[in-house]
Amino acid sequence: MFLDHIITKDHAFLYDYNTIKKSLQHKGGKIPRWYTFLQDHITINNHRLNVELTLPVIQNPTAARPSTPPTSQEIIYHTKRLQKWVMAWIPMKSALVYGKLLTTTHYPNCIPVSYIEHWIYKDLSSIVRNDTPRSLPTTIVQCPGCDQHFSYYVGDLRPKCILQIKHQDLLLVETLSKQKKLNLTNVNNRDVNSFQLLKYSHPSYRISAYNDYLIQNKKIPPCIDLPIAPPAPNQPYNPNDNLISSLILQDSIISDLKNLALMLSDFTILQFYTDGSYQNNSTGNELPMGYGWILANHLNDNIFYSGSLKFFPSSTKAETMAILTALIVKAHSGDHYNDSADTLAKAGRLILTPTTINHEHLPSQTLTLEWNEEIPLDKDVRKCIGTILNYKKIEHHIQHPSLSFVKDATKNNLIDWSLSLKWFNFNGRNDSTSEKHTKDLKWKIRCSTLSLPTLDILNRNYPLLINNNITCLFCDSDPESNHHLWTCKSTREIIKECFIIMGNNLIDLLNKHADKSLLLIDDSVKFSKTFRWAYRDEELHPVAILLLKSFITNDIIGIFRSHFNSLKSIIKLLLPFIHECSILFKMNIWKKRNDKWKIQRDLLGLTKKSFKDYHQTYRHNPSAQPSSRNRQRNIRDFNYINPFNSFHNFKLSKDFLYILFSSSNFLHSGPFFTHLEANDEITYNSPLSIDACLFYNV
Incomplete structure (x- = not known):
């Protein structure tokens, strides 16, 4: 039992218990204690409520309502010229009612209550055609009388059925003109004044009224994405x-x-x-x-x-x-x-x-291949196989020990891989065959795979030339490596200056091209993880290190997203900006490092020819060849082979081998079969081995 069941429509009086008992399933027994409590605490004489229960109407932008009349001691009559057609959802009946507004009362300390002449939906079509879709007019006629009739109405007694409804529950209904009713060809010869023609369909009004009822009772928010179907217990089964x-x-x-x-x-x-x-x-x-x-x-x-x-x-x-x-x-x-x-x-x-x-x-499909019990192969296998195999390639790529930082950054969702891919393919030079573009691409690859020729790598490849002299050229204390290059204490000030220059350039770029939030541009840049450490002289943040290593991070994408409406605009400005950053890092850090290396190389008496002829000069020297154990460790920990160009790192599991053989174009599989001929470690112990040999010998 709810509040509306025990108080009058105008929220002014508590119902007598005999009136409340009519709606109860079990009508026996004495007056309950809860009713006595309400009668003693919230009412004054004659069951008048001493609390104000006025509730504000929640604004529903999809619903039009009649205006609320001002407070008055008199009954407000709606003359014929001002009469409006309305509808309301009746939760007790789970039904929609139509009506013509007759009178409204809005007494002091009460909510407005309206009295409407009840009309019901009725199809008046004389022609019924079940062989073709058709558009039927929505017509309503006067209710001949029903159990919803309010017997105590004071006013015009000509209507046979009058309803008492809270004014705030009413929604406006648009009726069509008399001429539209005269133009109806599929309605029997009826007096045009005996029915009303509505603009929209009855199901349409029913959905609108029910959803407004849910909104007003706070069961759904007014900005709900999808409308909700009204309850219909007798609804026929939907096939x-x-x-x-x-x-x-x-x-x-x-x-x-x-x-x-x-x-x-x-x-x-x-x-x-x-x-x-x-x-x-x-x-x-x-x-x-x-x-x-x-x-x-x-x-x-x-x-x-x-x-x-x-x-x-x-x-x-x-x-x-x-x-x-x-x-x-x-x-x-x-x-x-x-x-x-x-x-x-x-x-x-x-x-x-x-x-x-x-x-x-799907009845017409006898078999559907699935990858990992998740992805149905609903395209030609040879067209989709590239996508499937790329998963294994990228997995082997980030599993490499030297690229553990990439794996950790991926797990922490620091790298935006889609835009990093665009960055790796981006040409910041005007000419597509520019020698500078080739050097730019080489710089990106070496930075992202930690394969810059630092002293630790040179010592590994040319041990007799470097002779373990791998002390950092900047700090003269720690061993130089690809990671140490960006975290060295002596290069920190250089990197900090670079990031401040980049941050200021980014602020100017956003002020010139941003679509929104222009007043927040300075804060967006200076408080981001990428640049904040430089402006506030804090520790170098991991996302800044990823940018130094030529990866585009989600943090810097977030700066652009805060000020641009489309991804297209972001890409157009982001990639040239990252290109400028990459050149700045290369010129201010790597070039200075190379200048120091040239001085040390001259002191060691080494030239470019020394490195070029190293293996020919020392091929008979056993010290130039690392032991088999060290060679295997170096291959495992340091050697980098791009998995997108080689099959050497693949472990050919049974399912992978099956997909590869069943989808290969053997006229264009040279690299793979060359690898099979050169690889003595692959064995075929599965039942598919015979078929695999047959495929191989085609």
């Missing part, structure tokens, strides 16, 4: 429910689509606008594909849907999913809406739960 449950895997998406199917089950003609969105360079907080659709011919409902897709991205797949979800919601259906559908599709990429088709349900 599309089984199709939705069988075709979609995610429970949350199944629930959303079933709810939409329930809302649309009463509609006759549906007109959908669908669209898909594909973004090749999607970021970490969005998926590559999004889709969406919007219902166009029932404007009052604002019914739409959007979602995302994950595997094997393409624009065609996104478009297809938009059409599929629209069809399974309603199996039969029929520019501003194109823009709305496009917006929904783009927003769908931000939905973190991607829609996945259950391939076991």
Whole structure:
């Protein structure tokens, strides 16, 4: 039992218990103690409440309401010229009621209460055609009398059924003109004054009223994404429910689509606008594909849907999913809406739960290959195999001991890999065949893989020339290595000056091109993890070290995202800025280091020719050749082989070998088979070994 069951509509009086008892299932027994308590504490004489229960109306932008009349001791009559047509959701009946506004009372210390002439929805069509979709007029007629009638109404007694409803629960309904009613061809010869023709459909009004009721009772927020279908216990079984449950895997998406199917089950003609969105360079907080659709011919409902897709991205797949979800919601259906559908599709990429088709349900498909029991191979295997194998390649890449910092940074979500890839392929020079671009690319690769020719690497490769003289050229205390180069105490001031210069340049860049939040640009840069340490003279932050090693971090992407609306604008300005940073690091740190190295090299009496002819000069000297144990350790810990160009680091597990052989184009598999011929350590002990040999001998 709720508050509305025990007080009057105007929130002014407590009902007599005999009135309350009529709505109870068990009507026997004495007056309960809770009623006596309320009567003693919240009422004065004649059951008048001594507390104010006025609740503010929550603003619902999708609902139009009649204006609230001012407080008055008199009854407010709505004359014929000012009469409005309204509707309201009745929770006790789980039904929608229509009516014509007659009078309203708004006494002091009470909420306004309105009295409406009750009208009901009735289909007056004389022609019923079940062989084709059709659009039927929405007509309402006077209620002949029902159990909702308020018997104590004081006023015009000609209406047969009058309802008492809180004024704030009423929503406006738009009726069409008398001429529109005269133009109806499928209505029997009826007096045009005996019915009203509404602008939208009855299911449309029903959804709107029910959702407004939920909003006013704080059961859903007013900005809810999807409308909720009103309860209908006698609703016939929807045949599309089984199709939705069988075709979609995610429970949350199944629930959303079933709810939409329930809302649309009463509609006759549906007109959908669908669209898909594909973004090749999607970021970490969005998926590559999004889709969406919007219902166009029932404007009052604002019914739409959007979602995302994950595997094997393409624009065609996104478009297809938009059409599929629209069809399974309603199996039969029929520019501003194109823009709305496009917006929904783009927003769908931000939905973190991607829609996945259950391939076991497809009757025309006898077999579906799956990778890792997760990714269905719904494309040509030879087209999708590159993506699958890249997972293993990148795994072997970051598992290399010398690249453990990359693995740790990836686990901590510090690196933006999609934009780092674009950065590695970026050409900051005007000429595509520029020698400077080749040097830039070499610098990026060596920085990111810790393969700059520092003294520890030179000593490993040319032990008789360096002779363990690997002391840092800057600090003269610690051994020089790729990592020490960026963390050396003597280079800290140089690096700090570089980051302050970069930070100031970035502030100027953002002030010139930013789309939003111009007043926060200084704080965005100077308080970011990448630059704050330099401005505040703190310890070098790990994301700054990653930038020194030619990786684009999520932190610096966050600075750009705070001031630009599109990823396209970010990429356009970010990559040239990172290119300037890379050149600045190279000129101020590595070039100074090389100048010091040239001085030491001259003191040691070494030249470039000494390194070039090293293996030929010392090939008979056993000291020049490391022991087998050290050689294996060096190969394991230091040697870097790009897994995207070589198969030497691969462990050919059974499933990997099967996929590789079953999808290879043998006319273009030279590198792989050359590796098989040269590798004496591979053995084929699986049952597939005979078939593998047959494949190999083709």
